[in-house]
Amino acid sequence: MPTYNEAGNIPGMAELLMNLGMPGxxxxxxxxxxxxxxxxxxxxxxxxxxxxxxxxRMSVLHRTSKDGLxxxxxxxxxxxxxxGARYVLxxxxxxxxxxxxxxxxxxxxxxxxxxxxxxxxxxxGGTLSDAWGAHRRLLSRWANAYASTILGTRVRDITGGxxxxxxxxxxxxxxxxxxxxxxxxxxxxxxxxxxxxFQVMEVPIHFEDRAVGESKMNLAVQLESVAMPWKLRARSxxxx
Ligand SMILES: Nc1nc2c(ncn2[C@@H]2O[C@H](COP(=O)(O)OP(=O)(O)O)[C@@H](O)[C@H]2O)c(=O)[nH]1
Ligand SMILES: [Mg+2]
Numbered sequence: 540m541p542t543y544n545e546a547g548n549i550p551g552m553a554e555l556l557m558n559l560g561m562p563g564x565x566x567x568x569x570x571x572x573x574x575x576x577x578x579x580x581x582x583x584x585x586x587x588x589x590x591x592x593x594x595x596r597m598s599v600l601h602r603t604s605k606d607g608l609x610x611x612x613x614x615x616x617x618x619x620x621x622x623g624a625r626y627v628l629x630x631x632x633x634x635x636x637x638x639x640x641x642x643x644x645x646x647x648x649x650x651x652x653x654x655x656x657x658x659x660x661x662x663x664g665g666t667l668s669d670a671w672g673a674h675r676r677l678l679s680r681w682a683n684a685y686a687s688t689i690l691g692t693r694v695r696d697i698t699g700g701x702x703x704x705x706x707x708x709x710x711x712x713x714x715x716x717x718x719x720x721x722x723x724x725x726x727x728x729x730x731x732x733x734x735x736x737f738q739v740m741e742v743p744i745h746f747e748d749r750a751v752g753e754s755k756m757n758l759a760v761q762l763e764s765v766a767m768p769w770k771l772r773a774r775s776x777x778x779x
Contacts, residue, residue: 540568541611545632546575547751553584553597555638562590564641565624566597568632569615571605577632608700608755609724613714620706628703634750636701640742644703647740654708654737655729657694658701664743665696671748682764686726689768694739698764700725701744708737721760723767730771 542549549568556566566588570578578601585597600618602611612629619627626648630636636658644656659665661683667676679698686697702725712731719727732739 540566540630540632541608541615542568542570542573542577542581542632543605543611543755544573544575544577545752546573546577546580548632548634548749549577549581550584551750552632552634552638553581553588557588557596559638559641561642561645564596565619565622567600567615567619567622568597569600569602569611571602571611607720607724607760609717609719609721609727612724613717616704616709617714620709625706626703627706627709628701630701631749633752635747637744637747640701640744641703644742647742648703648705651740652738653740654705654711654735655732655739656703657696657699657729657739657741658703658744659696659741660699660744660746661695662741662743666743666745668746668748686764686768689772690726690730692730692733694729694733695741697726697729698722701746702729704732705737708732708735711735711737718770719763719767721763722756723760723764726764726767727771730775734775 553566556564568581570581572578578599581599585595585599588596590596600615602614616627626645628641640658644658647653648656660667683696683698687694712735717727
């Protein structure tokens with residue numbers, strides 16, 4: 540769970556995840572030295588969530604500066620796999636992603652040979668917050684269609700950020716080779732999984748508006764997202 544200025548959200552998120560009734564679940568927060576103290580708050584919370592054997596169920600990876608969502612995810616996923624996770628779920632800290640779908644996503648991963656299970660807004664049954672106006676809906680749809688068309692994939696929610704990965708898929712992708720600093724990470728990773736022959740499944744979710752705080756989306760990361768599908772396509776054509 541990457542965080543940047545999520546002090547108002549992290550306590551509720553930790554409580555929600557730690558009380559899902561999934562004792563094997565560990566929460567790794569990747570904080571980029573948030574000025575609002577998210578990293579410190581997460582550290583305090585971590586001290587209170589212990590497994591039955593006394594080992595921590597929650598931990599925090601502190602990074603020195605705001606380095607982008609993609610870099611934070613790559614670091615966190617690498618650490619989770621290194622620490623022995625068999626599956627890694629990526630999830631926003633802001634309450635947009637439905638924690639009550641995690642068990643279902645894990646069930647799909649365990650009962651198929653999918654390397655990636657996408658929590659998908661755009662398969663039948665997937666829904667968007669009522670707070671999203673027509674403009675935002677259209678933009679999201681368009682961004683999805685844009686990336687999938689350029690890359691020739693059939694993933695319906697290629698830009699989505701609520702995904703469950705098998706450790707095998709993450710090891711095969713080689714996180715150090717991921718070029719995206721920002722939100723295009725979501726597209727780059729899914730494309731990398733497909734290129735390496737991993738099966739991708741999609742589970743419908745309801746996507747809620749962020750609970751509190753502000754979005755970190757900005758023009759620079761939007762431009763990266765416009766350019767990235769072309770870069771990825773050029774690279775894969777080069778490799779044949
Ligand atoms: N560590 C870290 N987390 C980030 C960064 N940018 C965004 N995030 C987190 O990534 C998640 C998604 O970002 P958000 O601003 O909600 O994006 P949106 O949902 O597209 O508006 C949130 O949990 C953010 O706190 C970053 O540069 N570093
Ligand atoms: Mg968000």
